[in-house]
Amino acid sequence: xxxxxxxxxxxxxxxxxxxxxxxxxxxxxxxxxxxxxxxxxxxxxxxxxxxxxxxxxxxxxxxxxxxxxxxxxxxxxxxxxxxxxxxxxxxxxxxxxxxxxxxxxxxxxxxxxxxxxxxxxxxxxxxxxxxxxxxxxxxxxxxxxxxxxxxxxxxxxxxxxxxxxxxxxxxxxxxxxxxxxxxxxxxxxxxxxxxx
Amino acid sequence: xxxxxxxxxxxxxxxxxxxxxxxxxxxxxxxxxxxxxxxxxxxxxxxxxxxxxxxxxxxxxxxxxxxxxxxxxxxxxxxxxxxxxxx
Numbered sequence: 001x002x003x004x005x006x007x008x009x010x011x012x013x014x015x016x017x018x019x020x021x022x023x024x025x026x027x028x029x030x031x032x033x034x035x036x037x038x039x040x041x042x043x044x045x046x047x048x049x050x051x052x053x054x055x056x057x058x059x060x061x062x063x064x065x066x067x068x069x070x071x072x073x074x075x076x077x078x079x080x081x082x083x084x085x086x087x088x089x090x091x092x093x094x095x096x097x098x099x100x101x102x103x104x105x106x107x108x109x110x111x112x113x114x115x116x117x118x119x120x121x122x123x124x125x126x127x128x129x130x131x132x133x134x135x136x137x138x139x140x141x142x143x144x145x146x147x148x149x150x151x152x153x154x155x156x157x158x159x160x161x162x163x164x165x166x167x168x169x170x171x172x173x174x175x176x177x178x179x180x181x182x183x184x185x186x187x188x189x190x191x192x193x194x195x196x
Numbered sequence: 197x198x199x200x201x202x203x204x205x206x207x208x209x210x211x212x213x214x215x216x217x218x219x220x221x222x223x224x225x226x227x228x229x230x231x232x233x234x235x236x237x238x239x240x241x242x243x244x245x246x247x248x249x250x251x252x253x254x255x256x257x258x259x260x261x262x263x264x265x266x267x268x269x270x271x272x273x274x275x276x277x278x279x280x281x282x283x
Contacts, residue, residue: 099213139255
Protein backbone atom coordinates (compact mmCIF):
# COMPACT_ATOMS: atom_id res chain seq x y z
CA UNK A 1 0.00 0.00 0.00
CA UNK A 2 1.28 3.47 -0.85
CA UNK A 3 1.06 5.29 2.47
CA UNK A 4 1.47 8.71 0.86
CA UNK A 5 -1.39 8.09 -1.56
CA UNK A 6 -3.60 7.04 1.32
CA UNK A 7 -2.78 10.15 3.33
CA UNK A 8 -3.26 12.38 0.28
CA UNK A 9 -6.74 10.92 -0.20
CA UNK A 10 -7.55 11.67 3.43
CA UNK A 11 -6.22 15.23 3.11
CA UNK A 12 -8.46 15.72 0.09
CA UNK A 13 -11.35 14.46 2.16
CA UNK A 14 -10.65 17.22 4.65
CA UNK A 15 -8.70 15.45 7.39
CA UNK A 16 -6.33 17.86 9.07
CA UNK A 17 -4.52 15.15 11.01
CA UNK A 18 -3.70 13.31 7.80
CA UNK A 19 -1.99 16.45 6.53
CA UNK A 20 0.13 16.76 9.67
CA UNK A 21 1.12 13.09 9.30
CA UNK A 22 2.01 13.63 5.67
CA UNK A 23 4.12 16.66 6.58
CA UNK A 24 5.85 14.72 9.35
CA UNK A 25 6.73 11.85 7.01
CA UNK A 26 8.66 14.10 4.67
CA UNK A 27 9.82 16.84 6.96
CA UNK A 28 13.36 15.75 7.69
CA UNK A 29 14.22 15.18 4.03
CA UNK A 30 12.63 18.47 2.98
CA UNK A 31 14.45 20.39 5.68
CA UNK A 32 17.76 18.89 4.63
CA UNK A 33 17.24 19.73 0.98
CA UNK A 34 16.04 23.26 1.68
CA UNK A 35 18.91 23.84 4.09
CA UNK A 36 21.47 23.37 1.32
CA UNK A 37 20.02 26.34 -0.57
CA UNK A 38 19.52 28.92 2.11
CA UNK A 39 21.61 30.45 4.86
CA UNK A 40 19.61 29.52 7.93
CA UNK A 41 17.43 26.77 9.33
CA UNK A 42 14.66 29.33 9.83
CA UNK A 43 14.59 30.24 6.13
CA UNK A 44 14.71 26.54 5.25
CA UNK A 45 11.63 26.01 7.42
CA UNK A 46 9.86 28.82 5.54
CA UNK A 47 10.69 27.15 2.25
CA UNK A 48 9.26 23.88 3.56
CA UNK A 49 6.05 25.57 4.69
CA UNK A 50 5.68 27.48 1.41
CA UNK A 51 6.08 24.19 -0.38
CA UNK A 52 3.29 22.59 1.62
CA UNK A 53 0.99 25.48 0.92
CA UNK A 54 1.76 25.12 -2.80
CA UNK A 55 1.13 21.40 -2.50
CA UNK A 56 -2.27 21.92 -0.89
CA UNK A 57 -3.22 24.49 -3.50
CA UNK A 58 -2.09 22.23 -6.30
CA UNK A 59 -3.48 19.01 -4.91
CA UNK A 60 -6.38 18.93 -7.38
CA UNK A 61 -3.89 19.10 -10.23
CA UNK A 62 -1.85 16.16 -8.93
CA UNK A 63 -2.92 13.20 -11.02
CA UNK A 64 -0.56 10.64 -9.57
CA UNK A 65 1.41 10.09 -12.75
CA UNK A 66 4.58 10.37 -10.67
CA UNK A 67 4.77 9.36 -7.02
CA UNK A 68 3.60 11.95 -4.50
CA UNK A 69 7.12 12.17 -3.10
CA UNK A 70 8.62 12.95 -6.51
CA UNK A 71 6.02 15.64 -7.11
CA UNK A 72 6.50 17.11 -3.63
CA UNK A 73 10.29 17.25 -3.87
CA UNK A 74 10.16 18.78 -7.36
CA UNK A 75 8.08 21.64 -5.93
CA UNK A 76 10.44 21.96 -2.97
CA UNK A 77 13.53 22.13 -5.18
CA UNK A 78 11.96 24.88 -7.28
CA UNK A 79 11.01 26.92 -4.23
CA UNK A 80 14.37 26.42 -2.55
CA UNK A 81 16.17 27.33 -5.76
CA UNK A 82 14.40 30.64 -6.17
CA UNK A 83 14.76 31.51 -2.48
CA UNK A 84 18.44 30.57 -2.63
CA UNK A 85 18.96 32.78 -5.69
CA UNK A 86 17.40 35.69 -3.83
CA UNK A 87 19.88 35.08 -1.03
CA UNK A 88 22.79 35.08 -3.50
CA UNK A 89 24.33 31.84 -2.43
CA UNK A 90 27.77 31.34 -3.89
CA UNK A 91 29.08 28.13 -5.37
CA UNK A 92 32.65 27.16 -4.59
CA UNK A 93 33.37 23.89 -6.38
CA UNK A 94 33.82 23.90 -10.16
CA UNK A 95 31.28 22.09 -12.25
CA UNK A 96 33.51 19.72 -14.19
CA UNK A 97 36.84 18.21 -13.24
CA UNK A 98 37.92 14.60 -12.68
CA UNK A 99 36.66 12.39 -9.84
CA UNK A 100 40.24 12.20 -8.55
CA UNK A 101 43.08 14.69 -9.13
CA UNK A 102 45.11 13.41 -12.09
CA UNK A 103 48.34 14.07 -10.16
CA UNK A 104 47.52 11.00 -8.08
CA UNK A 105 47.98 8.65 -11.04
CA UNK A 106 51.19 7.79 -12.88
CA UNK A 107 51.62 8.04 -16.64
CA UNK A 108 49.98 4.68 -17.22
CA UNK A 109 46.95 5.80 -15.23
CA UNK A 110 47.68 3.56 -12.21
CA UNK A 111 47.37 4.87 -8.65
CA UNK A 112 50.52 6.63 -7.49
CA UNK A 113 48.96 8.11 -4.37
CA UNK A 114 46.28 5.51 -3.59
CA UNK A 115 43.31 6.08 -1.32
CA UNK A 116 44.01 5.30 2.34
CA UNK A 117 41.62 3.20 4.31
CA UNK A 118 39.00 5.16 6.31
CA UNK A 119 35.66 3.46 5.78
CA UNK A 120 35.17 2.02 9.29
CA UNK A 121 36.58 5.10 10.92
CA UNK A 122 34.08 7.26 9.07
CA UNK A 123 31.11 5.38 10.49
CA UNK A 124 32.31 5.76 14.06
CA UNK A 125 33.20 9.41 13.61
CA UNK A 126 29.96 10.39 11.93
CA UNK A 127 28.23 11.42 15.12
CA UNK A 128 31.18 12.08 17.34
CA UNK A 129 33.25 14.60 15.49
CA UNK A 130 31.19 16.73 13.25
CA UNK A 131 31.69 14.63 10.14
CA UNK A 132 28.03 15.26 9.44
CA UNK A 133 28.72 19.00 9.34
CA UNK A 134 31.54 18.44 6.90
CA UNK A 135 29.27 16.50 4.56
CA UNK A 136 26.58 19.14 4.92
CA UNK A 137 29.07 21.93 4.17
CA UNK A 138 30.43 20.15 1.10
CA UNK A 139 26.89 19.60 -0.08
CA UNK A 140 26.31 23.33 0.05
CA UNK A 141 29.43 23.97 -2.02
CA UNK A 142 28.42 21.62 -4.82
CA UNK A 143 27.13 23.12 -8.05
CA UNK A 144 23.36 23.31 -7.79
CA UNK A 145 22.46 20.51 -10.19
CA UNK A 146 24.94 18.09 -8.63
CA UNK A 147 23.61 18.90 -5.20
CA UNK A 148 20.02 18.38 -6.28
CA UNK A 149 20.72 15.00 -7.80
CA UNK A 150 22.74 13.78 -4.80
CA UNK A 151 20.13 15.04 -2.34
CA UNK A 152 17.26 13.42 -4.17
CA UNK A 153 19.07 10.14 -4.80
CA UNK A 154 21.13 9.61 -1.66
CA UNK A 155 19.22 11.56 0.99
CA UNK A 156 15.62 11.39 -0.20
CA UNK A 157 16.31 7.99 -1.80
CA UNK A 158 14.33 8.55 -4.97
CA UNK A 159 15.08 6.23 -7.89
CA UNK A 160 17.09 7.46 -10.88
CA UNK A 161 13.88 7.66 -12.90
CA UNK A 162 12.11 9.71 -10.25
CA UNK A 163 15.00 12.15 -10.05
CA UNK A 164 14.89 12.61 -13.83
CA UNK A 165 11.18 13.38 -13.53
CA UNK A 166 11.55 15.75 -10.59
CA UNK A 167 14.38 17.74 -12.15
CA UNK A 168 13.38 17.27 -15.80
CA UNK A 169 16.77 15.98 -16.86
CA UNK A 170 17.85 13.03 -18.99
CA UNK A 171 19.04 9.77 -17.51
CA UNK A 172 22.55 10.32 -18.87
CA UNK A 173 22.68 13.80 -17.39
CA UNK A 174 21.41 12.49 -14.07
CA UNK A 175 24.21 9.95 -13.92
CA UNK A 176 26.95 12.45 -14.77
CA UNK A 177 25.72 14.86 -12.10
CA UNK A 178 25.43 12.04 -9.57
CA UNK A 179 28.95 10.90 -10.39
CA UNK A 180 30.46 14.35 -9.95
CA UNK A 181 28.54 15.11 -6.79
CA UNK A 182 29.39 11.81 -5.11
CA UNK A 183 33.01 12.09 -6.19
CA UNK A 184 33.27 15.54 -4.59
CA UNK A 185 31.75 14.24 -1.37
CA UNK A 186 34.19 11.33 -1.31
CA UNK A 187 37.05 13.79 -1.78
CA UNK A 188 35.81 15.86 1.15
CA UNK A 189 35.58 12.77 3.36
CA UNK A 190 39.05 11.74 2.30
CA UNK A 191 40.41 15.17 3.14
CA UNK A 192 38.80 14.85 6.56
CA UNK A 193 39.66 11.24 7.29
CA UNK A 194 42.33 9.95 4.96
CA UNK A 195 44.72 12.89 5.17
CA UNK A 196 46.35 12.27 1.80
CA UNK B 197 46.52 -12.43 -33.05
CA UNK B 198 44.17 -13.11 -30.16
CA UNK B 199 46.16 -10.84 -27.91
CA UNK B 200 45.91 -8.00 -30.39
CA UNK B 201 42.18 -8.39 -30.69
CA UNK B 202 41.57 -8.32 -26.98
CA UNK B 203 40.40 -5.03 -25.52
CA UNK B 204 43.09 -3.48 -23.37
CA UNK B 205 42.59 -3.49 -19.64
CA UNK B 206 41.13 -0.55 -17.76
CA UNK B 207 43.52 1.61 -15.75
CA UNK B 208 42.82 3.05 -12.30
CA UNK B 209 42.25 6.56 -13.61
CA UNK B 210 39.48 5.26 -15.86
CA UNK B 211 38.04 3.13 -13.06
CA UNK B 212 37.30 6.13 -10.83
CA UNK B 213 35.28 7.73 -13.64
CA UNK B 214 33.31 4.55 -14.40
CA UNK B 215 32.43 3.84 -10.81
CA UNK B 216 29.00 5.50 -10.79
CA UNK B 217 28.01 3.77 -14.02
CA UNK B 218 29.08 0.53 -12.33
CA UNK B 219 27.09 1.20 -9.17
CA UNK B 220 24.07 2.32 -11.21
CA UNK B 221 24.11 -0.81 -13.35
CA UNK B 222 24.86 1.35 -16.37
CA UNK B 223 27.76 -0.61 -17.83
CA UNK B 224 27.37 -3.06 -20.70
CA UNK B 225 28.10 -6.66 -19.87
CA UNK B 226 31.53 -6.47 -21.52
CA UNK B 227 32.37 -3.21 -19.73
CA UNK B 228 31.25 -4.69 -16.45
CA UNK B 229 33.52 -7.70 -16.94
CA UNK B 230 36.49 -5.43 -17.62
CA UNK B 231 35.65 -3.33 -14.60
CA UNK B 232 35.42 -6.36 -12.33
CA UNK B 233 38.58 -7.91 -13.79
CA UNK B 234 40.48 -4.78 -12.79
CA UNK B 235 38.90 -4.73 -9.34
CA UNK B 236 39.89 -8.33 -8.72
CA UNK B 237 43.54 -7.48 -8.90
CA UNK B 238 43.68 -3.88 -7.72
CA UNK B 239 43.37 -3.31 -3.98
CA UNK B 240 43.41 0.46 -4.37
CA UNK B 241 40.45 0.55 -6.71
CA UNK B 242 38.66 -1.91 -4.43
CA UNK B 243 39.30 0.53 -1.59
CA UNK B 244 38.06 3.38 -3.75
CA UNK B 245 34.85 1.51 -4.52
CA UNK B 246 34.33 0.90 -0.79
CA UNK B 247 34.84 4.60 -0.14
CA UNK B 248 32.24 5.54 -2.73
CA UNK B 249 29.80 3.12 -1.11
CA UNK B 250 30.62 4.58 2.31
CA UNK B 251 30.13 8.11 0.93
CA UNK B 252 26.65 7.20 -0.30
CA UNK B 253 25.81 5.58 3.04
CA UNK B 254 27.10 8.53 5.06
CA UNK B 255 25.26 11.05 2.91
CA UNK B 256 22.05 9.07 3.31
CA UNK B 257 22.45 8.72 7.06
CA UNK B 258 22.24 12.45 7.64
CA UNK B 259 18.81 13.31 8.85
CA UNK B 260 17.41 16.57 10.06
CA UNK B 261 15.16 16.71 13.06
CA UNK B 262 11.75 15.20 12.95
CA UNK B 263 8.69 17.30 13.46
CA UNK B 264 8.40 18.77 16.95
CA UNK B 265 4.94 19.24 18.56
CA UNK B 266 5.23 23.01 17.94
CA UNK B 267 5.89 22.39 14.27
CA UNK B 268 2.96 19.99 14.08
CA UNK B 269 0.79 22.81 15.38
CA UNK B 270 2.19 25.11 12.68
CA UNK B 271 1.33 22.60 10.00
CA UNK B 272 -2.16 22.25 11.38
CA UNK B 273 -2.49 26.04 11.18
CA UNK B 274 -1.18 25.98 7.61
CA UNK B 275 -3.85 23.46 6.74
CA UNK B 276 -6.53 25.67 8.31
CA UNK B 277 -5.28 28.61 6.27
CA UNK B 278 -5.63 26.63 3.09
CA UNK B 279 -9.13 25.43 4.05
CA UNK B 280 -10.15 29.04 4.66
CA UNK B 281 -8.84 30.02 1.20
CA UNK B 282 -10.82 27.21 -0.38
CA UNK B 283 -14.16 28.34 1.06
